[in-house]
Amino acid sequence: MPDVTDLKDLELILRTRSPLIAVETREESRAVDLFRRAAARAGQALYRWSAVDGLSRLDADAAPQRSLTEPERVLAHIRASRGGGGLYLLLDFHPYLEDPFTVRHLREIAQVEAGASLTLALIGPNMPVPDELRDVTARFTLRLPDLAALRGIIEEEAAAWGRQHQQRLQARAAVVDALARNLMxxxxxDARRLARNAIHDDGALTETDLPALAEAKYRLLDRGSVLSFELETARMADVAGLTRLKAWLEMRRAVFLSETPPPGLDVPKGVLLLGVQGAGKSLAAKACAGAFGVPLLRLDFGTLYNKFYGETERNLREALATAGQMAPCVLWIDEIEKGLATDSEGGPSRRILGTLLTWMAERGSPV
Structure with a gap:
């Protein structure tokens, strides 16, 4: 399970006595629980700070110090009591890292406590580490649930629904596997919430739950990128001709959807559909997603370009990252010739071509 591995990784970081730990996560309660377990196993005092509640000790029955809601005051308090050691969890601390005084205060604490038993963990959904703190900060990332854990989540929610309604939830094993893959x-x-929604929607888990779940997942992952989620796919039977493409997709379907591809068989990298307007390229792209039974994302290369330097490449990287999180899925790159036209001076077209080719060669997710 991910939490077991996460706990081992966290304990290793704590044993190295890094004075600062940056934890970038939206699962605050899960992160706090991991630190609570690690502190208990190490026999360390554990403190929690937030701008609302101030400083409180989690491993002892003590009233919170609500006078320490300001970051400067709590850092001064920690620095003054450093002889006692301990593990301090500073929640949603990222806005204060833009203050030079706060950054300097953290750096001085880290320099004094390097190798000591005092550790500050900065926890938040967005935790950029300032340059001044990079050499004294360790990064800790919570693992996302793997396929087995996601199956367990679906089964737990199904069992909870069954207890609530005094009946067994109707679900086929193949549908549970497909739902788990879509929750990757x-x-x-988030996975538990989407699984619960799929179950409580109609009291069953069927193939009809997959499109709605995929769209809900996309809404969670979408960060205003240039990708669009295509609700409508197609069947290969809707495509006339293209017999070689159909055979190629059929042979690779099991490899694409398998959790671990058979030795010697690589996951297909992609297909280039070339033809005049109206030849059926768009329908064939939709049919690829329909044949694999996975979500379809559309990336129009014409929307990538931005007048500011570096923004075009950033748009592509964000789109590819979102596609990777949506995996397994089909990424339909439309009008690719508009984005990869040659540049006379080696401009953004060449850079995004390099980014795209590198991603296709190195990606590990089934896209």
Whole structure:
């Protein structure tokens, strides 16, 4: 299970006595629970700070110090009591890292406590580490649930529904596996919520739940990127001709959807559909997603370009990252010739071509 591995990784970081730990996560309660377990096993005092509640001790029955809601005051308090050691969890601390005084205060604490028993963990959904703190900060990332854990989440929610309604939930094993694959890339809390929605929607888990779940997942992952989620796919039977493409997809379907591809068989990298307007390229792209039974994302290369330097490449990287989190899925790159036209001076077209080719060669997710 991910939490077991996460706990081992966290304990290893704590044993190295890094003075600062940056934890970028939206699962605050899960992160706090991991630190609570690690602190208990190490016999360390554990403190929690937030701008609302101030400083409180989690491993002892003590009233919170609500006078320490300001970051400067709590850092001064920690620095003054450093002889006692301990593990301090500073929640949603990322906005204060833009203050030079706060950054300097953290750096001085880290320099004094390097190798000591005092550790500060900065926890938040977005935790950029300032340059001044990089050499004294360790990063800790919570693992996302794997396929086995996601199956367990679905089964737990199905069992909870059964207890509530005094009947067994109707679900086939193949549908549970498909739902678990579609939940890959989500946090445990998000995966549990989407699984619960699929179950309570109609009291069953069927193939009809897959499109709605895929769309809900996309809404969670979408960060305003240039990708669009295509609700309508197609069947290969709707496509006339293209017999070689159909045979190629059929042979690779099991490899694409398998959790671990058979030795010697690589996951297909992609297909280039070339033809005049109206030849059926768009329908064939939709049919690829329909044949694999996975979500379809559309990326129009014409929307990538931005007048500011570096923004075009960033748009592509964000789109590819979202596609990776949506995996397994089909990424339909439309009008690719508009984005890869040659540049006379080696402009953004060449850079995004390099980014795209590198991603296709190195990606590990089934896209």
């Amino acid at each position: 890339g989500l946090t445990e809390a």
